[in-house]
Amino acid sequence: MAFEEDDPFTVSQRLDIQNILQGLLTKRALVRLDVPGHAVSIISTLLDVDVKQGTLTIDNASEDTLNTQLLRAPAVRLQGMLDRVMIEFNGPLQPVMHDGRPAFSMAWPAQLRRVQRREFFRMDIPASNPATCLIKDATLPSGQATFKLANISAGGLQLIDRTNLLADHGIGAFFDTCTLTLPGAGTLDVTLRLLRHTQLAQEGDKPLAMVACRFFKLPANREITIQQYVGTLERAVLARRWGTD
Secondary structure, three states, rough: OOOOOOOEEEEEHHHHHHHHHHHHHHHHEEEEOOOOOEOOOEEEEEEEEEEEEEEEEEEEOOOHHHHHHHHHHEEEEEEEEEEEHHHHHHHEEEEEHHHHHHEEEEOOOEEEEEEOOOOOOHHHHOOOHHHHHHHEEOOOHHHHEEEEEEEEEOEEEEEEEOOOOOOOOOOOOOOEEEEEEEEEEEEEEEEEEEEEEEEEEEEEEEEEEEEEEEEEEOOOOHHHHHHHHHHHHHHHHHHHHHHOO
């Protein structure tokens, strides 16, 4: 992830970076680790910020396969929300032990991005309790198709398009008649605008087509419902991570 020299959101002063990282640690903020362009990501938390060594210690995943993929990547992207401001930077991970348990270590970034924006933290949808989106469109088989959600935020979502049904829809295309089914939150009618197509590499398998969409003119009451659903996902992750479930 490269930053433009005149990017107003770039933070490069070491003390500022230290304060931001310490804030993520102190507030036990959830952070997302992923490898751009690959189907690997986890939700984690910071375990330690070492000022003297200039390193972060980050909790790893329970799945060894995910840990191996993240450690093998030349650069891993870290994203987290601090006081509703998105923090983003990248770097390679190294395996370490923390309190007798395996963890990740990452060097402090030389610079990071601190961007205040409307969306809340993106949360991955658990495979054990999937959320779906029904899109009605004349170009789809039988005029409609149902897609599983990969992740969701208050600003948009990412669809899993296993059979490339949306491949011919260009950037900016609108899907006016969509129905979200969110476990525990019910169904919501929404309008989506296509932002980008992505092909995510998978271990030993063909790339997985993903379609990122933004909510368009989302009514306030439906935005609140989505925020509540995202909050439920966040609390479930924190409960598992801190052993309170």
